[in-house]
Amino acid sequence: xxxxxxxxxxxxxxxxxxxxxxxxxxxxxxxxxxxxxxxxxxxxxxxxxxxxxxxxxxxxxxxxxxxxxxxxxxxxxxxxxxxxxxxxxxxxxxxxxxxxxxxxxxxxxxxxxxxxxxxxxxxxxxxxxxxxxxx
Numbered sequence: 537x538x539x540x541x542x543x544x545x546x547x548x549x550x551x552x553x554x555x556x557x558x559x560x561x562x563x564x565x566x567x568x569x570x571x572x573x574x575x576x577x578x579x580x581x582x583x584x585x586x587x588x589x590x591x592x593x594x595x596x597x598x599x600x601x602x603x604x605x606x607x608x609x610x611x612x613x614x615x616x617x618x619x620x621x622x623x624x625x626x627x628x629x630x631x632x633x634x635x636x637x638x639x640x641x642x643x644x645x646x647x648x649x650x651x652x653x654x655x656x657x658x659x660x661x662x663x664x665x666x667x668x669x670x671x
Contacts, residue, residue, distance in 0.1 A: 577602040577644035581668075585613050585634070589663025596669040599648050603668055604641045607634040613664065615640065618652035620659035626651030629668060645670045 580601035584591050586608050597603060605615050615631045616623040623630050629651055631640035645651070648670050655664040 579604050579641060582606055583666065583668075585609050585615070585664070587611075589661075590666045593666045594669065595666070596671060597645060599670050600644055600646055602642045602644055603629075604639050605631050605634060606639045607636055610636050612636060613658075614656035615653055616656045618654060620654055620656065623656070626653075626668070629653050642668075 578598075578601050580597035581595045581603045582605075583595060583603060584606050587610070595603060605613075607613055612633060612635045614633050615629070617626040617629040619625060626645075626649070628643040628645050631642055634640045645668065651668045651670065653666055653668065655661060658664050
């Protein structure tokens with residue numbers, strides 16, 4: 537009887553952990569919410585996207601935290617790390633496609649550094665570029 541209880545408890549724990557790890561691992565998915573977060577990190581800041589651009593242009597967060605992009609524009613944005621089009625400097629920032637009115641959160645930003653980002657579909661629009669400083 538004890539081994540049955542242990543098996544049931546183990547299955548319940550695995551199920552609970554699996555359900556807590558949700559999120560969309562495809563940063564280019566048109567889910568409306570952007571890419572899934574890295575889990576576990578605290579959301580330390582918010583960058584708002586409007587027709588005028590991103591605000592704040594530079595945000596400083598603690599290592600291990602995450603940043604949420606909120607799209608308050610009436611058009612979608614595709615937020616990614618520099619450089620364009622590779623998006624390889626800080627792949628944790630690659631939130632991807634965010635529909636109007638939706639938001640997307642970065643993965644955990646664990647390395648101390650400065651990361652530039654931009655809108656993939658409008659890479660030359662300076663108003664849609666910014667920097668996340670990780671301390």
